[in-house]
Amino acid sequence: MxxxxxxxxxxxxxxxxxxxxxxxxxxxxxxxxxxxxxxxxxxxxxxxxxxxxxxxxxxxxxxVGIPEPPVEENETRTVDIGDIGEQGDGVARVERGYVIIVPDTEKGERVTIEITDVKETVAFAEVIEREDYYL
Incomplete structure (x- = not known):
C-alpha cells in the first residue's frame, strides 16, 4: 500500500x-x-x-479515487471542437475536461464522432457525421 x-x-x-x-x-x-x-x-x-x-x-x-476516462472505445457522441492542437487536429473536451482528438475538423465545428482509442488522459476519434455550422 x-x-x-x-x-x-x-x-x-x-x-x-x-x-x-x-x-x-x-x-x-x-x-x-x-x-x-x-x-x-x-x-x-x-x-x-x-x-x-x-x-x-x-x-x-x-x-485512491482517480476517475476512469469518461468515454469508451466504439462510443458515439456529438461534440464541439473547441481548439486546434499542435498537429492541426481538432480538440474536443468532455466531462472533467477530458480531451478527445478529432482529425480533419475545424474550431467551432460540431461533429458526431466514434471513439477509436482511449488512453488515460486522452481519446482519439473519427468523424462519422458533420453538423451544420452554428458559429
Missing amino acids: IQIPDNLLCLFSAGVTEQRNSYVIEIPDSEIATGNLQEGEVYHVALLETKSTPDEDITQRRE
Missing part, C-alpha cells in the same frame, strides 16, 4: 515517452483545469514503477 502525503496535489498514471532527446511524462489537462497545477510552475515529481496488469491498475485507481 502506498502512503499518500497530505500535500499531494495530484496522482495519475502515465507512461514515460522519448521526445527530442528528452523523456516526457504527460500531465492530464484535467489537472490544470481543476486548478491543482499551474502551467509554468515547478513541482516535485515522484515516479513509482508498476508491474501491475491493466485490471490491477483500474482497481488501484479506484482505491
Whole structure:
C-alpha cells in the first residue's frame, strides 16, 4: 500500500515517452483545469514503477479515487471542437475536461464522432457525421 502525503496535489498514471532527446511524462489537462497545477510552475515529481496488469491498475485507481476516462472505445457522441492542437487536429473536451482528438475538423465545428482509442488522459476519434455550422 502506498502512503499518500497530505500535500499531494495530484496522482495519475502515465507512461514515460522519448521526445527530442528528452523523456516526457504527460500531465492530464484535467489537472490544470481543476486548478491543482499551474502551467509554468515547478513541482516535485515522484515516479513509482508498476508491474501491475491493466485490471490491477483500474482497481488501484479506484482505491485512491482517480476517475476512469469518461468515454469508451466504439462510443458515439456529438461534440464541439473547441481548439486546434499542435498537429492541426481538432480538440474536443468532455466531462472533467477530458480531451478527445478529432482529425480533419475545424474550431467551432460540431461533429458526431466514434471513439477509436482511449488512453488515460486522452481519446482519439473519427468523424462519422458533420453538423451544420452554428458559429
